Amino acid sequence: MTTQFKVCSCNQTMPLDPAAGAALGAALDAGVLHPASQLCRREIGAYLDTLQGVDQVVVGCTQEQALFTEVAQQKETVAPLRFVNIRETGGWGAQAKQALPKMAALLAAAALPDPEPVPTVEYDSGGSVLLVGPAERVLPWAKRLSGQLSVSVLLTSGHAGAMLMERDVPTFSGSQIGIDGWLGAFKVSWQQANPIDLELCTRCNACIEVCPENAIDFNYQINLDACTSHRDCVKACGAIGAIDFQREETQRSGEFDLIFDLSDQPIITLHQPPQGYFAPGADPLKQTDHALQLTQLVGQFSKPKFFVYKEKICAHSRNTTVGCNACIEVCSAAAITHNGNHIKVNPNLCVGCGACTTVCPSGALSYAYPRPTDLGTRIKTMLATYAKAGGTHPALLLHSQEQGLELINRLGRMAATGALQGMPARVMPIDLHHVASVGIDTWLSAICYGASNVLILSTGDEAPQYLAALEQQISFAQTILSALGYQGTHIVLLKAQTPAELDKQLHALTPAQAPGQRALYNIAAEKRGTLDFAFTHLLKYAPTAKEEISMPAGAPFGMIAVNTSACTLCMSCVGACPESALLDNPNMPQLRFIESNCVQCGLCEKTCPENAITLTPRLLLSDAAKKPAVLNEAQPYHCIRCGKPFGTLQMIDNMVSKLSMHGAFAGNIDRLKMCSDCRVIDMMENKKETSILEMKR
Known part of the structure; x- marks a missing residue:
């Protein structure tokens, strides 16, 4: 099927003249290029004409994606529609005139077929939310949210200015709070520490009136530091029974779909808390933003199952002995736990960072969003198209689909005004769900496919253990490349939070040496298989042939x-x-x-x-x-009775030496020198002889 490429110079702000358009079209296989200058305005008719058939349409613009999508829907087109950004990533900037090969590579990657769908993980939220924290924060939000969600509150402290009035929402108080679970399935436990149980309290104020120390206010919790145990409040509460200083059953629990944690310090301190848990603390802006997100999490939801686990080759443990623990240590969501002799990955807690698959030495854990094979096809296509278009020294920039993409777009827009240089012409961005999901097998394969550099963009929101894991894996990859004589720094972890920082680091990079011939193999689903292909190719074209490489500690080889x-x-x-x-x-x-x-x-x-x-x-x-x-x-040890080999001389000698003085063997030491069958025969014969002797007696 032919692909129709719609490429716009964005009102002639990108160097896409007819000659450049022709060169771009020549680099794209099985495609027809349609250049434009004002595709989203004056030339929208040309875009509509392209939608007439069934051919796939790739639009080189994400700025007006909403407009182009709406127009296609109104026209009820059946043509598959895709979008790719060639403006901020290459068309705007100091090296825009040299970015034609990169544009061709980005367009070619966008035209690839969609990967096969991956399994999904389902969530079901009815909208029951527990608000946790001090009364002065929790109670106002309880009123605001009660019309949209089923609200319960758990107060961790009172406040003179906060008053519990109507019993319009279930209200609890407590400490030692524990939260476990995820969206639609949270389990919360706490200790009922105060003598007043807010669920039983009717707010009649009788206790407040009789308390001689004024230890009770309109929070209906007793200030135990002020209380001198008159117990007048207990008498005033009477048959209602909300006040009990001798309460034995203090453990409380409940199940909720959502958690709104307004505590000063989050109860769940994971870098990646479970979905459905929000902890804005005392920040009013974060509280408002998170509250809005809460209201959107009612109903049924799904997300990709980000991983595939092959238990058979997992090197975590055997016979309760733990070996590799890399995935458990790197997971910032506590989604991976020890499960007997293997690991257990909770797909509901997994947030898709993929760091576990990167550090997994055997490939027992592999990433599925995208699968290694799909990402490999994308990388191989981009590098092949880039080379066909005349590009040299290509570099891949792996970035996240959120913060990383935003940073790149900001850099491109600033480059359009001349404030920054913008993306180098040789640097091709590749968006990922998370940068930690790609590891040494893909990095080295990219080098084999012709990449001079593989750049990994950290924007500062990654868990510290992710960055440590990436740096360790980079050291493994770079050690191999350097030992084989490939000059330069191939794999680089960029750390940038502003466009200026990213701009500076990108332009400070120099191309490293790649193999003289691009590899033809495809990245496989099996990590070790892909590495084997990569090692073979790197060794074949290595400037320095070296068959044994010393590796840093922790290397999986x-x-x-x-x-x-x-x-x-x-x-x-x-x-x-x-x-x-x-x-x-x-x-x-x-x-x-x-x-x-x-x-x-x-x-x-x-x-x-x-x-x-x-x-x-x-x-x-x-x-x-x-x-x-x-x-x-060793030479086998032969049974002294039947002559069959059943062990080694050293093993039998050790066993005889250790057990010869043991009471159970002292009289039958020769049995240790027999095979298992002969031991049984010898025991039965001895038992028979003993029985005959006893009968004679």
Whole structure:
């Protein structure tokens, strides 16, 4: 199917003359370019003509996306419609005249088919909201929101100026508040610390009138510092029973769809709190903004399931021994927990940052929004189109779809006025749900596809552990590239919160060396498979051929060493290895190792009863990494009864040495030297002989 590209010079503010338009069209495969100058105004008719057929239409403008979409809907067109920004990202700026290859790459990527839909996670919110915090903040908001939501309040403190009047909303008081759950399914627990239970209190004021210390006000909570325990209030409350100084059952709980936390410090302190939880604190502007968002969260909602988990290759733990814990440590939403011998990811709590997939050494966790294969196709298409259009030294700028995109657009608009230089012509932006979702397999593949640099934009809203994880993964990637002789800094974490900061950092970068030939492989769904393709390509075209690379601590590549004098070939390590890196030999006592499978999770090291295993991070790029290497072997020990091999000499000697003085074995030490079948036979024969002797007696 032909793609119709509508490209506008935005009233001739971008260098898209007829010659440039022709060059741009020549770089786009299976597409027809329609240049314009005032597409959203005087030339809107030309846009309507393009919508006549069934061909896909790609509009090189996001400024007027709403207008173009509305016009298409009014026309009831069936042509698929897509939009891409080539103005702020390249057409405006000091290097706009050199940005034609980038524009072609962005248009080509926009024309790619939509990825297959991913599974979704569902939420159901009925609009029940719990307001938590001091009375002076909670009560005014309770009145404002009660007409739109089902409001309950949990007061953590009173205030002389706050008065509880009508019992129009369920009202509680308490401390030691715990909140668990997510949108539509929050569970809240607290301790009823004050003698007055606000749910039972009728606000009759009898307690206020009789209290000799004036320890009760219109918050209907007793100031225990002022109270001297006359208990006059208890008598005045009478049969209502709202006041109880001896209350034993103080634990309270409730279930709510939404939480509006107005406490000075948020109760949930996660960097990524669950959806449906809002904690604006004392800031009036944030309170108003969050309250508006609350009112929109009534009904049924869905979001993508951002991850795919393959339990079989997870290196988290085996037999309750924990190995890799990277995903749990990096998650800022507490969505990943230990679940026996594996992890459990709560899709309702997952916010889609993807950092867990980036740090996962085995690929047991992979990102699904987009899938690695879809993102790989996009990157490969952009770099191939860029090269076809004559571009050199391309760089990819990975940024978030919210703060990152806003920062790039602000930079482009300032560049249009000459205030800043704007996006360099060689830098192509790629929007992601979150920048932490892309890791070493994609970065190195981009370099293999011809990218000189891969830039990751941090705008300051990322969790600290995300940035630490990215920096560590960047160190792994850069170590490999530098060791193979590729000159320059290829992977860069940019930290910018203003257009000026971003502008300065982008123009300070220099192109790094890429392989002399662009790779043809496609990024695979399996992380280790993609890395294998990337390593092979990088080694083939490396300026410095090097088959063994020393890696920093924590790298997911390496070897293990076995102390053969201590190893008994018990094969506990083989059973613990989740990646089939350690193997036994069914024909003889032998421990073998396939280095390319090893993720350095440490389970073998922690499981070994003899402490005979140590790990060493390195990257072996030769064919030997994929072949089983013998780490330890021994001649088999033969059963003294039937002659069948069943263990090793060292193992049997150790066992005999340790158990020979044990009372249970002292008289039957030879059984330790028999195979399992012969032990049973020997026991039965001994039992029979004993029975015959007893009968003779």
